[in-house]
Amino acid sequence: MSVEKNERTDSIIPRKAGLPPGEGAEKGLITLPGESEREVEDLAGATYLTTKLESVVNWARGNSLWPLPFGTACCAIEFMSMVSSHYDISRFGAETVRFSPRQADLMIVAGTIVDKIAPVLKKIYDQMPEPKYVIAMGACATSGGFYRAYHVVQGIDEIIPVDIWVPGCPPTPDGLMYGILKLRDKIQRGEIRRG
Amino acid sequence: MSTLTKLSAIPYTGPAPTNRQPYVPAAAEAMDARGQEILAKIAQPGVTLEAGQDLPTLLVETARIADVLRALHDHPELRFTLPLDLFGADYPNRPKRFDIVYQLYSLSNNERVRLKVRVGENENVPTSVNVYQGYDWYEREVFDMYGVKFDGHPNLRRILTHEAFQGHPLRKDYDPAQRWLLSEAGVAALVPKIAPQFVREEGDSDYERVTLNLGPSHPAMHGTLRVVVTLDGETIVGSEQEIGYLHRCFEKMSETHTYQQVIPFTDRLNYCSAVINNVGYCMAVEKMLGIAAPARADYVRLILSEFYRIADHIVCIGTNLVDLGALTNFWYLFQPREEIIALAESCSGARLLPTYLRVGGLAVDVPADFLSNAQKIVNMLPKYIDEVEALIMKNRIFRERVEGVGVLSQADAINFGFTGPCLRATGVAFDVRKANPYLGYETYDWDVPVAEGGDTYARFLVRFEEMRQSLRILQQAIHRGLPAGPVMVDNPYVALPPKEKVYNEMESLIYHFKLIMHGIQPPVGETYFQVEGGNGEVGFYLVSDGTKNPYRVRARPPCFPIFEAYGKMIAGQTIPDAIAALGSLNIIAGELDR
Numbered sequence: 001m002s003v004e005k006n007e008r009t010d011s012i013i014p015r016k017a018g019l020p021p022g023e024g025a026e027k028g029l030i031t032l033p034g035e036s037e038r039e040v041e042d043l044a045g046a047t048y049l050t051t052k053l054e055s056v057v058n059w060a061r062g063n064s065l066w067p068l069p070f071g072t073a074c075c076a077i078e079f080m081s082m083v084s085s086h087y088d089i090s091r092f093g094a095e096t097v098r099f100s101p102r103q104a105d106l107m108i109v110a111g112t113i114v115d116k117i118a119p120v121l122k123k124i125y126d127q128m129p130e131p132k133y134v135i136a137m138g139a140c141a142t143s144g145g146f147y148r149a150y151h152v153v154q155g156i157d158e159i160i161p162v163d164i165w166v167p168g169c170p171p172t173p174d175g176l177m178y179g180i181l182k183l184r185d186k187i188q189r190g191e192i193r194r195g
Numbered sequence: 196m197s198t199l200t201k202l203s204a205i206p207y208t209g210p211a212p213t214n215r216q217p218y219v220p221a222a223a224e225a226m227d228a229r230g231q232e233i234l235a236k237i238a239q240p241g242v243t244l245e246a247g248q249d250l251p252t253l254l255v256e257t258a259r260i261a262d263v264l265r266a267l268h269d270h271p272e273l274r275f276t277l278p279l280d281l282f283g284a285d286y287p288n289r290p291k292r293f294d295i296v297y298q299l300y301s302l303s304n305n306e307r308v309r310l311k312v313r314v315g316e317n318e319n320v321p322t323s324v325n326v327y328q329g330y331d332w333y334e335r336e337v338f339d340m341y342g343v344k345f346d347g348h349p350n351l352r353r354i355l356t357h358e359a360f361q362g363h364p365l366r367k368d369y370d371p372a373q374r375w376l377l378s379e380a381g382v383a384a385l386v387p388k389i390a391p392q393f394v395r396e397e398g399d400s401d402y403e404r405v406t407l408n409l410g411p412s413h414p415a416m417h418g419t420l421r422v423v424v425t426l427d428g429e430t431i432v433g434s435e436q437e438i439g440y441l442h443r444c445f446e447k448m449s450e451t452h453t454y455q456q457v458i459p460f461t462d463r464l465n466y467c468s469a470v471i472n473n474v475g476y477c478m479a480v481e482k483m484l485g486i487a488a489p490a491r492a493d494y495v496r497l498i499l500s501e502f503y504r505i506a507d508h509i510v511c512i513g514t515n516l517v518d519l520g521a522l523t524n525f526w527y528l529f530q531p532r533e534e535i536i537a538l539a540e541s542c543s544g545a546r547l548l549p550t551y552l553r554v555g556g557l558a559v560d561v562p563a564d565f566l567s568n569a570q571k572i573v574n575m576l577p578k579y580i581d582e583v584e585a586l587i588m589k590n591r592i593f594r595e596r597v598e599g600v601g602v603l604s605q606a607d608a609i610n611f612g613f614t615g616p617c618l619r620a621t622g623v624a625f626d627v628r629k630a631n632p633y634l635g636y637e638t639y640d641w642d643v644p645v646a647e648g649g650d651t652y653a654r655f656l657v658r659f660e661e662m663r664q665s666l667r668i669l670q671q672a673i674h675r676g677l678p679a680g681p682v683m684v685d686n687p688y689v690a691l692p693p694k695e696k697v698y699n700e701m702e703s704l705i706y707h708f709k710l711i712m713h714g715i716q717p718p719v720g721e722t723y724f725q726v727e728g729g730n731g732e733v734g735f736y737l738v739s740d741g742t743k744n745p746y747r748v749r750a751r752p753p754c755f756p757i758f759e760a761y762g763k764m765i766a767g768q769t770i771p772d773a774i775a776a777l778g779s780l781n782i783i784a785g786e787l788d789r
Contacts (some may be wrong), residue, residue: 074463077467119381120412
């Protein structure tokens with residue numbers, strides 16, 4: 001991939017050359033993670049594929065993560081950039097941002113968690129239904145960041161279990177997106193066994 | 196001058212800022228004279244002048260402070276009507292260890308005054324909430340951080356730390372890493388204070404009043420704000436705001452890090468317009484050192500400050516409109532914001548929080564295409580701003596949702612200590628860039644937007660117009676061109692020498708070692724410097740004891756008094772009105788809680 005000059009003359013953001021379209025899509029091959037390629041047979045106009053139920057369920061869960069942005073600080077602004085049109089997480093199924101824990105399955109803890117809000121974080125996490133996943137976004141959620149101080153939780157894994165840690169202060173939106181895609185891979189490979 | 200300096204390859208540029216002499220501010224004599232005048236005018240007993248400061252500083256006896264504040268507020272020539280700040284400082288070696296510092300501003304005379312009260316442990320100070328409503332929360336913060344009690348305060352309890360916290364963290368004997376855990380059971384219930392016009396006798400009505408909790412985890416609470424409201428039907432009759440859910444101990448961390456290491460902490464105060472905080476802090480330290488950044492550095496600081504001001508207003512307007520249900524503007528406005536952030540990224544490598552400034556200038560020079568990129572952004576922005584404004588300003592739903600919502604009168608706004616767009620929306624044309632210019636703002640042709648009414652609509656208007664004025668400044672600046680020269684002051688006690696010299700010259704190696712190990716060591720003294728942030732006056736009060744760590748860093752939070760007045764703004768309105776009003780205030784928790 002080379003870094004090319006931007007075609008649009010009014011934007012100053014450098015763009016990378018795009019990837020060629022996937023070969024598999026042209027041949028009609030569908031690959032689920034962890035499965036070998038199967039050719040889709042055309043049986044009197046219909047297409048079908050055979051796989052395990054668990055794989056399909058994991059595939060669906062990974063591609064429809066509904067984030068609950070537990071945004072407290074600066075990382076929340078970069079999260080906003082990620083859901084905005086430039087970086088656009090909705091391409092990967094994570095567009096519906098739900099602030100109610102009952103309706104979300106992915107909690108992105110974006111920002112510093114302090115001792116005062118720690119009980120709130122625990123409560124919100126408890127209110128989420130299974131299967132639920134947690135991403136610790138940024139240095140503060142991961143380990144307290146550079147606030148080794150009297151009021152800052154030194155990493156949210158003091159309180160709740162975390163699946164993906166995204167480093168950065170703040171992480172760039174593509175960094176967070178990479179973290180979400182890694183989580184998707186983890187789910188689709190079946191590495192997260194939840195209820 | 197030693198022989199070392201004479202033979203050194205580094206040219207000698209003048210006396211280095213040294214911590215062996217105390218800091219004498221440039222305007223000390225003028226300020227002392229003014230202090231004497233103020234003393235004479237208020238004619239109160241128990242007040243003396245503290246000479247040699249950068250602001251007229253009065254030392255007040257503990258029992259007299261409320262009367263002195265009242266005299267300063269009411270005096271027809273002085274008119275110190277705006278309470279800027281109230282904070283403490285701890286000097287444990289003195290018998291009266293605490294300094295309670297009050298800073299006031301006079302809108303009519305454009306001057307600031309500082310008052311100090313010296314108290315020992317277990318001594319109480321009379322409250323000043325009867326003179327300045329805004330000092331309510333500030334006194335709670337002093338109590339929280341230092342343990343000084345204020346007699347007569349209506350609600351003296353902790354504000355930033357949680358209710359199970361023990362001790363007073365900003366005292367010098369408090370271990371910075373000592374935490375206290377708050378369990379779910381330990382969270383106290385809040386009882387909102389009923390606004391005076393809605394107080395009624397017990398059992399007077401058939402209807403029960405309902406208490407509703409909004410936040411801190413809430414789509415419209417912009418992070419970590421919590422408002423508990425009492426509802427009578429749909430009307431809000433009382434509310435209590437709870438903050439501290441992002442108290443990251445900025446002031447304590449400043450005392451444990453060197454002057455340069457505090458710069459990233461200042462980025463994270465108002466994280467939507469990070470460069471402006473950097474400017475305030477670095478210029479405060481530069482003021483104490485008596486040095487000035489080179490013209491090129493000041494030019495880049497000004498351009499980035501204005502771009503980040505626009506970015507801050509974009510986030511405020513965008514999220515406020517999302518709260519009202521208009522998402523398109525948010526997506527649309529974030530595109531030019533990405534361009535602004537990309538410009539900062541090309542300079543410093545980091546997007547949102549560039550930490551680009553250093554004491555004495557910039558960290559590194561700007562890239563070659565800095566000005567052309569800046570011009571491209573300035574060309575693209577007006578279209579976006581105009582389109583969003585056209586979408587909403589004539590929209591009847593928008594107008595009905597924001598006009599008359601979240602109103603605060605001008606007198607109240609001043610009495611609470613508002614600054615910035617929220618104050619300008621009540622009709623007061625106060626902008627630090629005009630009142631106390633820095634970075635060359637006085638050389639540009641621009642205006643301060645002012646709106647009447649003090650409601651959400653006025654705040655929208657002011658922010659849109661401020662973006663346009665920022666674009667005006669930027670266009671003029673770009674036309675002037677980038678000044679040539681270095682971006683860092685040529686002073687080895689402040690700036691790291693270039694790497695080639697460090698590896699080849701002994702003196703540079705020594706300077707580098709001293710700067711990294713011992714840091715900048717400003718002279719002993721205190722100073723205050725203010726800049727116009729996205730939300731108002733961001734002031735930095737620094738106390739130096741001559742060592743590598745600051746003795747005290749105080750960041751004046753512009754949105755602290757604004758959120759304090761929020762309860763008054765929403766009394767008598769409904770919940771949707773409260774949400775609409777909150778978004779327009781641009782409460783940034785990083786700055787509110789520090």
